Amino acid sequence: xxxxxxxxxxxxxxxxxxxxxxxxxxxxxxxxxxxxxxxxxxxxxxxxxxxxxxxxxxxxxxxxxxxxxxxxxxxxxxxxxxxxxxxxxxxxxxxxxxxxxxxxxxxxxxxxxxxxxxxxxxxxxxxxxxxxxxxxxxxxxxxxxxxxxxxxxxxxxxxxxxxxxxxxxxxxxxxxxxxxxxxxxxxxxxxxxxxxxxxxxxxxxxxxxxxxxxxxxxxxxxxxxxxxxxxxxxxxxxxxxxxxxxxxxxxxxxxxxxxxxxxxxxxxxxxxxxxxxxxxxxxxxxxxxxxxxxxxxxxxxxxxxxxxxxxxxxxxxxxxxxxxxxxxxxxxxxxxxxxxxxxxxxxxxxxxxxxxxxxxxxx
Numbered sequence: 470x471x472x473x474x475x476x477x478x479x480x481x482x483x484x485x486x487x488x489x490x491x492x493x494x495x496x497x498x499x500x501x502x503x504x505x506x507x508x509x510x511x512x513x514x515x516x517x518x519x520x521x522x523x524x525x526x527x528x529x530x531x532x533x534x535x536x537x538x539x540x541x542x543x544x545x546x547x548x549x550x551x552x553x554x555x556x557x558x559x560x561x562x563x564x565x566x567x568x569x570x571x572x573x574x575x576x577x578x579x580x581x582x583x584x585x586x587x588x589x590x591x592x593x594x595x596x597x598x599x600x601x602x603x604x605x606x607x608x609x610x611x612x613x614x615x616x617x618x619x620x621x622x623x624x625x626x627x628x629x630x631x632x633x634x635x636x637x638x639x640x641x642x643x644x645x646x647x648x649x650x651x652x653x654x655x656x657x658x659x660x661x662x663x664x665x666x667x668x669x670x671x672x673x674x675x676x677x678x679x680x681x682x683x684x685x686x687x688x689x690x691x692x693x694x695x696x697x698x699x700x701x702x703x704x705x706x707x708x709x710x711x712x713x714x715x716x717x718x719x720x721x722x723x724x725x726x727x728x729x730x731x732x733x734x735x736x737x738x739x740x741x742x743x744x745x746x747x748x749x750x751x752x753x754x755x756x757x758x759x760x761x762x763x764x765x766x767x768x769x770x771x772x773x774x775x776x777x778x779x780x781x782x783x784x785x786x787x788x789x790x791x792x793x794x795x796x797x798x799x800x801x802x803x804x805x806x807x808x809x810x811x812x813x814x815x816x817x818x819x820x821x822x823x824x825x826x827x828x829x830x831x832x
Contacts, residue, residue, distance in 0.1 A: 518606060519604065522572075531633075533634065541598065543705055562635065570606060579616050625659075699801075712794055715731060728782065730795060747759075747803055752786075
């Protein structure tokens with residue numbers, strides 16, 4: 470990762486952001502408006518990130534802010550390197566770090582027919598941002614009124630008025646405001662008058678060269694839906710995680726000898742391709758438990774199921790989880806979903822799947 474800058478408001482500063490191979494643990498704290506998001510990593514370091522919503526009466530006076538803006542869906546390796554660069558620049562200038570993000574993907578409002586599925590919900594995103602060492606997250610409640618706001622209004626009211634921005638860093642092709650009229654050039658122009666620097670960054674490959682194959686949320690979604698979990702997890706820097714509340718199923722898995730938790734996943738969340746996976750399931754007590762995951766339409770029993778069902782069999786665990794939220798992490802793809810000639814053949818394969826998960830995850 471390379472980056473340098475001179476503190477000259479109104480000038481455009483350029484920095485290349487290279488993706489590293491580092492990973493970070495997954496947090497579990499849930500945020501509340503205007504409260505600090507606290508997380509504990511293996512009982513060690515405690516970090517705090519303030520969560521501010523845009524219609525809260527909050528102004529970050531005093532110490533100025535170094536700000537980056539984006540959807541940050543997935544908080545993947547590329548995002549984390551952008552934040553690491555921001556933190557370094559902020560430290561040089563004695564500024565707080567602020568990530569401006571959205572409570573939903575802006576496309577879900579301005580072009581809902583083509584809005585992407587999400588890699589993370591808002592709670593997950595805030596937890597992951599906290600793990601990056603960000604001082605504060607400014608959450609824009611993006612609705613039709615916000616979509617009509619001009620770029621200049623956003624700069625004046627939010628970046629300067631609320632966040633006291635002294636440094637703003639965005640992608641070199643970043644657009645914002647009504648009809649996407651705002652861009653880096655506007656930030657540079659207004660920054661000269663309002664007293665903040667603008668830094669444009671571009672993602673590069675591990676060799677430090679600009680690349681069309683840089684890490685992106687779009688590429689991760691495509692890898693997940695295309696059945697390439699390994700590539701998706703590599704770009705995320707961690708196993709893909711989804712969350713859902715356990716509901717009652719038809720009882721087939723229990724009758725087959727493999728009790729499962731049936732998770733209701735929001736339709737806005739991006740799931741991997743149908744198949745059988747090894748993974749981890751975090752139960753409400755905060756423990757990650759090895760599990761075999763079935764994601765699919767159960768063709769052995771149903772010929773024309775409308776939707777895929779996510780079922781997690783927690784290995785060596787038997788407790789009532791109905792009505793509770795679980796987090797499921799997809800670690801490895803074991804096989805595609807199959808239609809079996811008999812129930813006995815299905816049971817035999819399920820036993821092999823569980824044994825493979827146990828070996829892979831628990832040794």
